[in-house]
Amino acid sequence: MVDNVKTASDKVFVDIRQAIVEGVIPQGSKISEPELSKQHQVSRATLREALNRLESCHLIERKANVGSRVIALTEEKLRDIYQVRSSLEGLACRLAAENMTCDEIQEVKSLLNQHLNTQRVKQGESYYQEEGDLDFHYRIIKGSKNNHLINLLCNEMYQLVRMYRVQMGMNGPRVTKAFDEHLAIINAIEAGDGELAELLMKRHISASGKNIENKFKQD
Amino acid sequence: MVDNVKTASDKVFVDIRQAIVEGVIPQGSKISEPELSKQHQVSRATLREALNRLESCHLIERKANVGSRVIALTEEKLRDIYQVRSSLEGLACRLAAENMTCDEIQEVKSLLNQHLNTQRVKQGESYYQEEGDLDFHYRIIKGSKNNHLINLLCNEMYQLVRMYRVQMGMNGPRVTKAFDEHLAIINAIEAGDGELAELLMKRHISASGKNIENKFKQD
């Protein structure tokens, strides 16, 4: 999770992004440019550079001459995002089945074994599972060897997905299930069965989305 | 194709975008901020605002402390983009079959009839067909009622796709074929057969991509 931070606006971007994803800056709240620029000790120009990138990640919404608001988490948006994500990661999975090398596949398999162990030790602590889950998805996406797709999922959508997961919370019973699904997916990829891998990944993500949707129903 | 142009940077963004898509600013060329800002008679801050949005559309690439370059059209990128587009518009089509109203469907059908007429009159002039093609795709995408998907396809990817079509050129024989495919797609949507509509749209776009790929092979 090491971002290439070279300029001041890079750092501000990363900092604010984390604050939004973790809910430190509440969803739906208005963003004051003068206030935030003082808070991060940069000029407004630098802050606005960061805001532009946050908009590219769909974490804030801007209106001309009005200002920026942090995105509001709604059930409709969750559905929209997960429909898109399911479709795209399904594609990534199919391409991964065609393009991943044997070495890359073996790495993912050993990664899953590590998860299994930490899961036994730290039973119930969903945080680690979440990190592991994201790592797994990262590897599959990279395995597609489709740079446009990789950028779309890993840079432009990733933090938004993470925001729902962090703020809505992941609950227990799905954790072990997700692990089995990961295993089935990498097996399909190893077998070169792109069609099956795509189907399994789409189901896996749909289930994950439904899981978060249930959190909304509880309110 | 009327964009909401409210600020100076909006106008500069739209102008430069068109220049890039149409090849007035050559692909792969470096962008000089001082030069462009003078050319459009705005300050560098305003220009940079526009450049940020061009980057969001994947039309330019920026490197910290180095500068911006117009994207270079390659066969590999074309493949990557069309794989993603095929998947996403396929999804849009399936959702459209579920969510489009009867009125919306009828509008698209009458739209296609208009295309058939203009096509008879202006045979061979692919420009009109291209406009019509894009209009058709627009309507289907909007019909998905998925705002995230709509934004992704209509705002973030659309001009990039158009850049390939404009600069690589669309040739004749595929034009009438595309019309028939459009007809089959809207019929599937009208019948509420999302699965078929998705399949047909994916094929339609893949064929379109292959068509442009052939242009590359000719070099």
Next chain:
DNA sequence: AGCTATATATTTGTCGACAATCTGTTGACT
């Protein structure tokens, strides 16, 4: 001659100030 290192020049990143626009309030009028 070719390569390295220094110095110069250009470009990008950042800053503070001004102008244009919007928001909320007050006050007048029907």
Next chain:
DNA sequence: AGTCAACAGATTGTCGACAAATATATAGCT
């Protein structure tokens, strides 16, 4: 009392100038 209009306050959009970084040119060395 309610509606509309002008005003005040604050916010965003834009500008020109300075600082930091990179690219280019020059000079020195092997």
